[in-house]
Amino acid sequence: MNYQEGSQARIEILNKTYIRYNVQIKKGQYLAFGYGYSMKNVDMVIFQSSTIPQVLDLYSNDEAIPQIDSQQDYISNFTTNSTHVNFVATRLLETTDSNDKVIKLGEALPMVWAYSILNSNLIKHEGKGSFEIYVSNAGINYQRETTFIEWDNLLMVRVHGWFLWFTWSLLSYIQMAVNRYLKIFWKVNMWIHRIVGTLILILTIIMSIVGFRNHKHIFEDLSGHHVIGIIIFFSVNLLVASGIIARSRQIRLKWKTSKILIFKNIHKIYGKLMYLLGQVGVLTGILHYNNRIKPETILWLPNADTFLLSGIFVEIMYQVYRNRESPFKKSQMKITIQDFEARVRSGQKLVLLDDLVLDISKFMESHPGGKFSLEANIGRDVSKFFYGGYSMENYSQFTPLHSHSNIARYIVNGLIIAQLDTQVIPEVANMRFSSSSYVKTLTQTIVLEREDGKEVGFHKFFKDIQMIGKYYLVRKRFRRQFVNRHYTVANCMEPKAYEVYLEILKGNKSVYFENQELFQQKVGGSFSITSKNYKTKSGVSRRLHEFQTDIFQVQGPLGKGLQIQSSGLHIAFTAGTGILAFVDLVAHLIRKNFNLLTPEEDSQINIEEFRFILYASFKNEEDSIAYEMCQGLQNYCRKNGLKNFQFNVRFSDANLNKWDYGFIEYVLGVNQDIDLQRLWVCGPPKMNEDFHKALENLVQNNFIESSQYEIL
Numbered sequence: 001m002n003y004q005e006g007s008q009a010r011i012e013i014l015n016k017t018y019i020r021y022n023v024q025i026k027k028g029q030y031l032a033f034g035y036g037y038s039m040k041n042v043d044m045v046i047f048q049s050s051t052i053p054q055v056l057d058l059y060s061n062d063e064a065i066p067q068i069d070s071q072q073d074y075i076s077n078f079t080t081n082s083t084h085v086n087f088v089a090t091r092l093l094e095t096t097d098s099n100d101k102v103i104k105l106g107e108a109l110p111m112v113w114a115y116s117i118l119n120s121n122l123i124k125h126e127g128k129g130s131f132e133i134y135v136s137n138a139g140i141n142y143q144r145e146t147t148f149i150e151w152d153n154l155l156m157v158r159v160h161g162w163f164l165w166f167t168w169s170l171l172s173y174i175q176m177a178v179n180r181y182l183k184i185f186w187k188v189n190m191w192i193h194r195i196v197g198t199l200i201l202i203l204t205i206i207m208s209i210v211g212f213r214n215h216k217h218i219f220e221d222l223s224g225h226h227v228i229g230i231i232i233f234f235s236v237n238l239l240v241a242s243g244i245i246a247r248s249r250q251i252r253l254k255w256k257t258s259k260i261l262i263f264k265n266i267h268k269i270y271g272k273l274m275y276l277l278g279q280v281g282v283l284t285g286i287l288h289y290n291n292r293i294k295p296e297t298i299l300w301l302p303n304a305d306t307f308l309l310s311g312i313f314v315e316i317m318y319q320v321y322r323n324r325e326s327p328f329k330k331s332q333m334k335i336t337i338q339d340f341e342a343r344v345r346s347g348q349k350l351v352l353l354d355d356l357v358l359d360i361s362k363f364m365e366s367h368p369g370g371k372f373s374l375e376a377n378i379g380r381d382v383s384k385f386f387y388g389g390y391s392m393e394n395y396s397q398f399t400p401l402h403s404h405s406n407i408a409r410y411i412v413n414g415l416i417i418a419q420l421d422t423q424v425i426p427e428v429a430n431m432r433f434s435s436s437s438y439v440k441t442l443t444q445t446i447v448l449e450r451e452d453g454k455e456v457g458f459h460k461f462f463k464d465i466q467m468i469g470k471y472y473l474v475r476k477r478f479r480r481q482f483v484n485r486h487y488t489v490a491n492c493m494e495p496k497a498y499e500v501y502l503e504i505l506k507g508n509k510s511v512y513f514e515n516q517e518l519f520q521q522k523v524g525g526s527f528s529i530t531s532k533n534y535k536t537k538s539g540v541s542r543r544l545h546e547f548q549t550d551i552f553q554v555q556g557p558l559g560k561g562l563q564i565q566s567s568g569l570h571i572a573f574t575a576g577t578g579i580l581a582f583v584d585l586v587a588h589l590i591r592k593n594f595n596l597l598t599p600e601e602d603s604q605i606n607i608e609e610f611r612f613i614l615y616a617s618f619k620n621e622e623d624s625i626a627y628e629m630c631q632g633l634q635n636y637c638r639k640n641g642l643k644n645f646q647f648n649v650r651f652s653d654a655n656l657n658k659w660d661y662g663f664i665e666y667v668l669g670v671n672q673d674i675d676l677q678r679l680w681v682c683g684p685p686k687m688n689e690d691f692h693k694a695l696e697n698l699v700q701n702n703f704i705e706s707s708q709y710e711i712l
């Protein structure tokens with residue numbers, strides 16, 4: 001190297017053992033070399049051409065002037081002429097002094113240099129620089145000039161390192177942990193996520209800029225750390241953008257829950273990848289620093305790998321908690337279903353879960369399954385969705401059927417504001433299969449008995465029409481999770497009772513009185529549910545029939561019931577087993593029209609002003625449910641000029657038009673002179689979804705009110 005006319009230095013390797021300097025400088029000057037990127041904390045050698053020229057082995061501490069090594073390892077001599085001093089100094093590549101840099105063959109060796117042309121003391125310098133050489137078996141290969149790290153920017157390098165460690169080891173870990181493990185604190189969780197996310201963004205941008213500014217030749221001196229740093233700098237912005245998009249989708253999208261979840265998952269996976277990249281960034285940064293600056297930093301010790309280890313413990317605890325099933329809280333506050341409805345009409349955002357009344361107004365926006373799925377259910381029973389039996393949206397490939405975890409149960413406990421005050425208090429019992437029978441093979445009526453052989457505790461028959469449409473929740477734990485199924489009460493589908501109704505319709509009223517035990521509201525010796533035939537259905541229904549020693553948890557009667565009004569129009573659109581929710585109403589109307597009710601039962605419906613129009617769709621007559629009973633009552637009503645029941649059946653095999661928005665509009669139009677009280681839809685999930693969307697449109701066009709219809 002030449003830094004001044006007539007001055008020069010040459011460095012070479014001798015016998016793979018020594019490093020030799022040939023230095024020529026003017027008298028009264030110095031030239032110093034250090035092994036590193038800065039003059040701080042490095043092994044140095046100085047060539048001083050003062051009155052008595054000398055070569056000194058030095059070591060520089062953080063802030064002080066370099067110290068002379070107690071062990072001098074350079075063997076040197078010099079010659080002088082009138083203007084210059086020529087030094088030759090040799091040192092072992094590896095000395096025994098701990099202050100000396102070990103120079104290894106086959107490695108890049110970063111070096112710094114400084115000189116003074118005014119003075120031979122190491123107090124000041126007029127010029128300095130840094131370069132990297134490659135020390136190989138064959139000698140020295142000059143690599144390139146590098147960035148000289150001053151004390152000032154070394155401080156900034158440390159600030160850069162510490163803050164980015166804080167950001168990508170600590171903050172990003174907190175960000176993921178809060179989101180995953182602290183969902184139960186949903187009120188503050190989203191704010192923590194936003195604040196920590198913003199901090200990560202700001203710190204990454206500022207500290208990356210600090211890093212870039214310290215490295216003027218970053219593109220010529222591009223290391224793995226720099227490449228990762230640049231990628232993180234740009235992709236952290238996209239990560240935040242994907243979070244904002246996911247959040248806004250979660251609140252805004254309707255009928256697109258699968259899209260909400262896709263956006264959320266993209267953000268989640270992206271976040272995790274960025275976390276890993278951040279880790280690589282931090283670790284390569286530490287490596288980069290430790291290769292250049294002594295003493296090395298031990299920042300890697302408390303790094304995310306340590307968090308991850310502790311994280312495994314937290315994760316196990318989380319999984320154990322998540323899969324437990326804590327009981328729901330009971331509420332002292334009891335409200336009737338009418339009170340519930342009135343509150344909803346007055347604008348309160350309430351839903352029912354089992355017999356619990358939940359206020360979801362504040363939770364909706366934080367719901368991980370999207371705001372829409374809760375908003376669309378205000379005033380309704382969310383149980384079958386909550387337990388994962390059904391999905392509201394059924395056209396997507398990624399149909400979100402979600403069986404909620406214990407975390408959701410914990411959240412529910414915080415949302416409960418009251419419990420339904422019902423005439424028949426719901427019971428919970430462990431039960432097993434006793435027998436089964438069927439009217440037609442499409443359905444089966446399963447009789448259950450208590451596991452402990454005690455009195456059942458469930459009612460077999462209800463005199464109160466407000467109990468019609470209530471259901472029982474049947475649950476079975478398979479491996480780690482419960483499988484849940486809701487069965488609507490359909491007492492008249494018990495073959496013996498069904499037989500009696502058909503006899504009544506034939507005019508044979510005496511059969512009713514002969515079988516009075518079937519129509520008494522009392523706690524019975526057995527309890528039955530009607531389900532789709534086990535041969536055509538999987539899950540709980542099949543299990544109920546096939547694994548007859550299995551114990552099932554049964555809870556009920558639950559739900560809103562149909563809330564039949566004493567007068568006015570009631571319309572039901574059903575398909576397949578959906579009709580089961582309404583057969584007990586048809587049975588009640590049979591008893592009503594044939595004057596078989598006690599005065600107390602009789603007062604519940606005003607026969608002149610009550611209307612029930614039942615639309616039922618089946619594949620064909622063979623595959624129908626309760627068809628003879630409904631058709632029988634319809635014929636009876638027609639014959640006797642009674643208007644309280646109308647039965648419209650549609651057989652899909654006959655290729656009749658599908659019920660659509662226009663059809664519902666037409667049905668409502670034809671009956672517009674009658675006060676619409678209730679419109680129910682109970683069919684397979686896709687049909688329910690189509691009707692739900694159509695009815696939402698009708699609400700928007702002011703045809704009906706949201707509280708008038710119910711998707712069962």
Ligand code: HEM
Pocket residue numbers: 183257261351358360367368369370373374377382385386392400401402403404405406407408409411412415
């Ligand atoms: C008030 C009652 C509800 C609460 C407290 C609740 C709470 C939660 C919670 C905490 C999760 C995160 C996963 C878990 O812990 O299970 C979740 C996910 C989900 N919820 Fe709900 N939920 C409720 C009602 C509903 C309803 C009525 C629906 C559908 C109509 C629904 C659909 C979903 C879906 C699809 C997911 C999956 C999200 C994912 O895969 O990340 N939830 N809910």
